Amino acid sequence: APASTNEEHVPDPCLPKDLTLTEQPIHTGSSTSHTRKPHTLVGTGSFSQCLTEVTPLLNKTAPCPDAPCLFNGVHVPPIDFSVSHFVGVSEYWYSSEHIFGLGGGYDFVQYERAAQKFCGKQWPEILQMHEDSKRKGHLGGDGEVQENGQIVGLDKWGDKVEISRLEMQCFKAAWIINVLHEGLGMPRIVDPGGN
Numbered sequence: 001a002p003a004s005t006n007e008e009h010v011p012d013p014c015l016p017k018d019l020t021l022t023e024q025p026i027h028t029g030s031s032t033s034h035t036r037k038p039h040t041l042v043g044t045g046s047f048s049q050c051l052t053e054v055t056p057l058l059n060k061t062a063p064c065p066d067a068p069c070l071f072n073g074v075h076v077p078p079i080d081f082s083v084s085h086f087v088g089v090s091e092y093w094y095s096s097e098h099i100f101g102l103g104g105g106y107d108f109v110q111y112e113r114a115a116q117k118f119c120g121k122q123w124p125e126i127l128q129m130h131e132d133s134k135r136k137g138h139l140g141g142d143g144e145v146q147e148n149g150q151i152v153g154l155d156k157w158g159d160k161v162e163i164s165r166l167e168m169q170c171f172k173a174a175w176i177i178n179v180l181h182e183g184l185g186m187p188r189i190v191d192p193g194g195n
Contacts, residue, residue, distance in 0.1 A: 008039050014050040014171035015043030019123035021167065043170075047112070047119040050174040057175070058183050071183045081186060092176050098161055099169050108188050112177065119170040126166055133161070 015021065022040045025031070062073035070076050096102045100114035118126075180186045 008034075008037050009042050010039050011044050012041040013044045013046035013053060014119075014174060015041055015045070015167065016119055016121060016123045016126055016170060017043050017045030019043035019126075019167060043123060045119045045121070045170070047116040047170060047174065050119065050170055051177060054171065054174045055178050055182060058178055060182065070185075071179075079184060091172060092180075094165070095169065095173050095176060099165070106180075108177065108181070111173070115170065115173040115177075119173075127163070130161065130163065130166060 012021075020040055020042050022038050024038050025035055027036065058071040059073070060071050062069075062071070064073050064075070066075040068076065068078050092106065096106070096111060100111065100118065102110055102114060181188055
C-alpha cells in the first residue's frame with residue numbers, strides 16, 4: 001500500500017529482496033498526475049521473474065528489414081557458435097567475477113544459480129557482506145585472496161564493488177542472460193570446460 005497519496009510502491013523482481021529505491025519521473029511531454037508521482041520500487045528478489053520481465057526489452061518483435069537481426073530490428077551477420085568459441089562481453093566479466101566470483105568462462109547453470117542466490121538475499125545482508133569485504137582491505141582489484149603469493153580463493157567482493165552495482169546486479173545479470181541467449185542466440189549448453 002502506498003505510504004502517502006504522493007508516492008506509489010511497485011514490486012520489482014529485479015532488485016534484491018527488500019531494497020527500496022524511489023524514482024522521480026522526468027517528463028518532457030504530456031503526463032498525468034499518476035505518471036508524475038514518485039514511484040518506490042520494492043525489491044522482491046525473484047530472479048526467474050526478473051528474467052521474464054526483462055526479455056521484452058530486447059524488442060525481438062521489431063521488424064527486421066535486412067535479416068538476420070539480433071534484436072530491435074538490427075541486422076548482423078549470422079553467428080555460428082560451432083566456429084566462434086569466444087565471445088567477449090565486458091559487463092558479463094564484472095557480474096560474473098566481481099560479484100559472483102565465478103571466473104571468466106561462462107557456465108549458464110552456475111551463473112543463474114549464483115544470480116538466484118544473490119537476488120534472494122535480504123538487502124541488509126548484502127550491505128553487511130559489502131561492509132565486511134571492504135573492512136578486510138587486503139583484496140586485489142579482482143577480489144583475489146592470496147597467501148604467500150598464491151591465490152587461494154576469491155573473496156566475495158573486492159573494494160572496487162560499489163553499492164550502486166550491488167543494487168543493479170539482479171537486473172544486470174538478467175539482462176546479460178537475455179542478451180546472450182535470446183539476443184545473440186548463444187545455445188544453453190552445459191560444458192564444464194567453459195566452451
